[in-house]
Amino acid sequence: MFLADARLSLATLALVGIVAVLSLAVHAAPLFAGAILLVGCFAILIEATVREARRRRR
Amino acid sequence: MDVVSWSVAAPAIGSAFAASLVEVVEAFTIVLAVATMRGWKPALLGAAAGLAVLGLLILLLGPLLDRVPLHLLQLVIGVLLLLFGMGWLRKAILRAAGIIALHDEAAIFRSRQAQLKTGSGEAALGWVAGLAAFKAVLLEGLEVVFIVIAVGAGRGLLWPAAMGALAACACVGVIGILVRKPLANVPENTLKFGVGVMLSSFGVFWTGEGLGIDWPGQDLALLLFAALFLSVGLAAASLLRQPRREALH
Numbered sequence: 321m322f323l324a325d326a327r328l329s330l331a332t333l334a335l336v337g338i339v340a341v342l343s344l345a346v347h348a349a350p351l352f353a354g355a356i357l358l359v360g361c362f363a364i365l366i367e368a369t370v371r372e373a374r375r376r377r378r
Numbered sequence: 379m380d381v382v383s384w385s386v387a388a389p390a391i392g393s394a395f396a397a398s399l400v401e402v403v404e405a406f407t408i409v410l411a412v413a414t415m416r417g418w419k420p421a422l423l424g425a426a427a428g429l430a431v432l433g434l435l436i437l438l439l440g441p442l443l444d445r446v447p448l449h450l451l452q453l454v455i456g457v458l459l460l461l462f463g464m465g466w467l468r469k470a471i472l473r474a475a476g477i478i479a480l481h482d483e484a485a486i487f488r489s490r491q492a493q494l495k496t497g498s499g500e501a502a503l504g505w506v507a508g509l510a511a512f513k514a515v516l517l518e519g520l521e522v523v524f525i526v527i528a529v530g531a532g533r534g535l536l537w538p539a540a541m542g543a544l545a546a547c548a549c550v551g552v553i554g555i556l557v558r559k560p561l562a563n564v565p566e567n568t569l570k571f572g573v574g575v576m577l578s579s580f581g582v583f584w585t586g587e588g589l590g591i592d593w594p595g596q597d598l599a600l601l602l603f604a605a606l607f608l609s610v611g612l613a614a615a616s617l618l619r620q621p622r623r624e625a626l627h
Contacts (some may be wrong), residue, residue, distance in 0.1 A: 325468060329461050336457055336585055343589045350591040357591075358582055358603065361464065362610045365578075368468045373477045373618045 328368040335360040387538035389600065390529050393580065394542030397525045397573040400566060401518040402550040408514035410554065416507035424511025432519040453588025456581050459528045463577025470571035471611050475618035480567050522546075529580060575611060579603035 335357065343353040405425075413421035446454075472478045522543050530539030582603050586593055593599035 325465060328464060328468060332460050332464060333457070336460070339585075340589055343591060351594070353589065354586050354591040354593065357586055358606070361460065361578065361582060362606070365464055365468060365471075365607075365610060366614055368464075369471045369475075369614050369618060372468070372472055373475065376477055 325368055325372070327371075328364060331364045331367075332361070335364065387535060389576075389597075390535040390539045391542035391545075393529045393573070393576045394526050394539040395546045396569055397529075397577065398522045398543040398546035399550065400569050400573065401521045401525075402547050403566070405514045405518035406550050406554050409511045412507045412511045416504055420504045420508035421511045424508035424513075425515045427508075428512045428515030428519060431516055432523065435520075436523060449588050449590070451588075452584045455528045456584030456586070456588050458524070458581075459577050460581030460585060462524070462528070463574050463579075463581050465574075466570050467574030467578055467607065467611055470567055470574050471615045471618070473567045474571060474612075474615035477618060525577075528577070528584075571611060575604050575607045578607050 339353050339357045339360070342348040342356060343350065409421050409425050412424065469478070473480050526536065526539040526543050529542075530536040579600050583593060583600050595602075
């Protein structure tokens, strides 16, 4: 279920880790941390789909 | 349930229904292949055994959910939803862009039939067939249970989410009994796209809540996340489709 794209899964976990540090350790503004989480998810999704599309077109 | 409760429960019921529908259709395809090749007895016995194991897991592990601190539960479920939802959305985008083939239930049905045809020994084949049905129901059922927990736990919405999942099982069961063919006309990729959007949105919401982020507008933020994920998904599918069109000219 989660290993179909290991890089997507690892990137998502890393993003959550970064947001956790921002939110809990650095005490960044909650909305800033939330925006990083949301935009980070979009970036990971786009990267994963573009990477797979390029791989299959080769 | 009053009007306010329905507005909260409806997304949980809808998400669980749509996500479970996809899983139940996949399980049904395999159970039907088993029934067609080896008869209904091994198919139903295997499916019943799978459901029994699932029921036991729910009874044993379900009460443990109440013992987990709320923020930790929100964070763990949020992260799992993100992983699950983004994985589904990635595949749905690639299928919508024509990069990978659409999920073909009819082809899967024929492939399973071919697998069950080969080999010798009727009794052994009956066991193999029953095992195939058992595995299909157990694995797809575990994904349904995960979806129900992810969508409903931590907010008192487990029962509405479970109702959504049960409704999906009933729908597929009734249609399957009437049609008795692989449910190839279910718009699976459209469903997976929508479910990927919903699960990813829930994932961002719950992960944020688990990390202490108070989303503006509370539950209304889910609508914004869903709109954004849908826009990003459709834009990505459209952009990925374009280089193929250019290559054709």
